[in-house]
Amino acid sequence: MIFIVKSTLKVLEKEINELTKSMTASNVYHVDTKAKYLGQHVLAEFFECDPNILNNAQKVESLMIDAALECGATIVQKCFHMFSPHGVSGVVIISESHLAIHTWPELGYAAVDLFTCGDKCDPKVAYEFLKNAFHSTKASFSELKRGKIDAACHVSETPFEIASQF
Amino acid sequence: MIFIVKSTLKVLEKEINELTKSMTASNVYHVDTKAKYLGQHVLAEFFECDPNILNNAQKVESLMIDAALECGATIVQKCFHMFSPHGVSGVVIISESHLAIHTWPELGYAAVDLFTCGDKCDPKVAYEFLKNAFHSTKASFSELKRGKIDAACHVSETPFEIASQF
Numbered sequence: 214m215i216f217i218v219k220s221t222l223k224v225l226e227k228e229i230n231e232l233t234k235s236m237t238a239s240n241v242y243h244v245d246t247k248a249k250y251l252g253q254h255v256l257a258e259f260f261e262c263d264p265n266i267l268n269n270a271q272k273v274e275s276l277m278i279d280a281a282l283e284c285g286a287t288i289v290q291k292c293f294h295m296f297s298p299h300g301v302s303g304v305v306i307i308s309e310s311h312l313a314i315h316t317w318p319e320l321g322y323a324a325v326d327l328f329t330c331g332d333k334c335d336p337k338v339a340y341e342f343l344k345n346a347f348h349s350t351k352a353s354f355s356e357l358k359r360g361k362i363d364a365a366c367h368v369s370e371t372p373f374e375i376a377s378q379f
Numbered sequence: 380m381i382f383i384v385k386s387t388l389k390v391l392e393k394e395i396n397e398l399t400k401s402m403t404a405s406n407v408y409h410v411d412t413k414a415k416y417l418g419q420h421v422l423a424e425f426f427e428c429d430p431n432i433l434n435n436a437q438k439v440e441s442l443m444i445d446a447a448l449e450c451g452a453t454i455v456q457k458c459f460h461m462f463s464p465h466g467v468s469g470v471v472i473i474s475e476s477h478l479a480i481h482t483w484p485e486l487g488y489a490a491v492d493l494f495t496c497g498d499k500c501d502p503k504v505a506y507e508f509l510k511n512a513f514h515s516t517k518a519s520f521s522e523l524k525r526g527k528i529d530a531a532c533h534v535s536e537t538p539f540e541i542a543s544q545f
Binding site: 251260261290291320321326330354 | 462496536544
């Protein structure tokens with residue numbers, strides 16, 4: 214009887230260990246601090262923004278260009294589009310990848326992507342700049358790492374990893 | 380003795396249940412199936428692609444346009460850039476948001492974003508189209524949901540959620 218209970222306990226303990234291990238070693242949240250990545254991709258969500266700014270294509274374009282310059286990027290090309298009845302979509306291609314925006318002025322919401330390569334640009338600077346520029350009272354920042362380089366200088370065949378989220 | 384073992388078993392069982400619950404109810408993997416989202420954002424990684432295709436700006440542009448049309452999108456604007464010595468960056472703005480690409484021909488790798496709004500487009504179709512077009516032998520697909528709409532028709536102040544990943 215004691216033997217059966219002991220072995221059941223062992224099975225349960227093993228199960229807990231495996232569950233805990235799979236949670237902490239999750240592909241999604243775990244970023245290998247020693248690894249190199251080709252790109253860092255920030256998904257920024259801006260809530261409660263000024264709808265007049267989000268619905269002004271020229272203003273949005275100008276702010277996205279300023280955000281790129283503020284974070285140290287080199288602008289290569291840009292294209293912006295004003296939707297009817299409202300909303301702006303636009304992209305700034307930079308030497309270090311791209312910045313993209315889609316706005317929903319009627320909801321005070323903008324979804325922004327800041328994709329950069331190398332160490333030259335700091336996407337956090339662009340994020341803070343846009344948060345202020347849009348008068349956003351609440352925002353979220355998720356930094357993903359894409360294109361992990363393995364020891365043999367090949368790209369690891371794994372999806373993105375989340376480096377930080379706040 | 381048996382009482383102690385039984386209560387230890389109960390504690391262990393409870394711990395397993397809680398761990399399992401917290402894994403399945405995680406903010407990251409859990410998508411509220413009843414909720415509406417403004418956009419779906421697919422992060423696609425294409426590995427072991429044909430480097431000659433990834434280093435041909437005209438070809439990449441033409442394939443990205445075809446991918447947009449294949450998945451049912453309406454093209455609004457586009458801009459593509461060829462880097463020196465290699466690599467292509469480009470964006471197709473569609474009525475339903477955007478498609479973006481950055482290629483590293485020297486590594487056979489392309490990072491693609493397929494951001495769509497509404498139900499008109501199926502980003503999986505664009506993903507499969509590009510996987511074949513780039514002759515990619517391995518690829519990964521992560522579908523994020525952005526801009527969750529709450530019961531009062533406001534945008535929830537939460538970051539993206541992962542809907543599927545393979």
